[in-house]
Amino acid sequence: xxxxxxxxxxxxxxxxxxxxxxxxxxxxxxxxxxxxxxxxxxxxxxxxxxxxxxxxxxxxxxxxxxxxxxxxxxxxxxxxxxxxxxxxxxxxxxxxxxxxxxxxxxxxxxxxxxxxxxxxxxxxxxxxxxxxxxxxxxxxxxxxx
Ligand SMILES: CC(C)(COP(=O)(O)OP(=O)(O)OC[C@H]1O[C@@H](n2cnc3c(N)ncnc32)[C@H](O)[C@@H]1OP(=O)(O)O)[C@@H](O)C(=O)NCCC(=O)NCCS
Numbered sequence: 001x002x003x004x005x006x007x008x009x010x011x012x013x014x015x016x017x018x019x020x021x022x023x024x025x026x027x028x029x030x031x032x033x034x035x036x037x038x039x040x041x042x043x044x045x046x047x048x049x050x051x052x053x054x055x056x057x058x059x060x061x062x063x064x065x066x067x068x069x070x071x072x073x074x075x076x077x078x079x080x081x082x083x084x085x086x087x088x089x090x091x092x093x094x095x096x097x098x099x100x101x102x103x104x105x106x107x108x109x110x111x112x113x114x115x116x117x118x119x120x121x122x123x124x125x126x127x128x129x130x131x132x133x134x135x136x137x138x139x140x141x142x143x144x145x
Pocket of ligand 1: 023071072073074077078079080081082083084085105106107110111112113115116117119
């Protein structure tokens with residue numbers, strides 16, 4: 001299987017919204033994904049395998065801080081290094097385009113994601129109590145400086 005990582009395009013929005021709906025309890029709409037491509041402070045990459053979208057990761061850049069969001073890989077493609085590749089490309093791109101630091105929130109119980117972020121140099125700097133809904137859970141706030 002060949003996986004390609006490339007920038008998000010407007011035409012990906014329908015597939016991404018579907019992936020998001022399967023993966024998160026409060027998913028974004030197709031329109032919200034479409035809008036990402038029109039905002040120059042938003043940088044999102046997708047992973048394509050077998051000709052379809054199987055993963056995503058991106059950030060919003062404000063004042064030199066890249067706030068990472070929507071890191072997701074379709075369930076049956078997990079454990080194959082796709083999220084690692086997305087994170088590597090996202091961070092490299094950010095460092096070359098004005099990101100001085102990266103931050104993100106993650107559910108406190110989400111071990112796979114926390115491990116992934118630690119692998120890329122993120123450390124937990126705080127807890128946001130009750131940040132998540134459906135179900136309510138604390139967020140770990142992680143930074144890569
Ligand atoms: C988190 C997620 C994106 C990882 O995607 P993935 O493509 O399976 O990740 P990779 O195969 O690139 O693995 C990267 C690292 O993540 C960690 N990891 C991945 N799956 C893991 C698991 N089941 N248990 C523990 N650590 C895990 C490991 O550190 C791994 O590195 P290693 O293989 O060198 O040990 C994926 O599980 C996912 O989409 N989860 C649902 C959505 C989500 O929770 N996103 C995060 C929101 S903050």
